[in-house]
Amino acid sequence: MKDSKLIAGLFAAAAFTIASLSAHAQQDAAMAGAAVATTDATLLAKVKSALAEQKQITVSANQGVVVLSGSVPSSDAGAKAIQAASAVAGVKEVKSELTVAGK
Secondary structure (H helix, E strand, O other): HHHHHHHHHHHHHHHHHHHHHHHHHHHHHHHEEEEEEHHHHHHHHHHHHHOOOOOEEEEEEEEEEEEEEEEOOHHHHHHHHHHHHHHHOOOOOOEEEEEOOOO
16 A cells, blocks of 8 residues: 555656656747847847948848848948848848849
């Protein structure tokens, strides 16, 4: 009888531990996702600031990858925008969807 109570208690403790670990893992994953979103929002603000004079360029960011889109007056202006975005701390990659006006 004592053995069956001991075994039942051990199973209950094990189930509680597994449930706690699962909840902790889910919380960690949610916090990591929130950190990425915050990092992307911060990154987006920094890149937009770096490109403040080029209002025609739209910027998006996802997990450190920045996408520039819109129309620029020349290929030189597009290259400067890509360089400025690449120079922002935290940018992993810059993808250009820029087009040159009139072309």
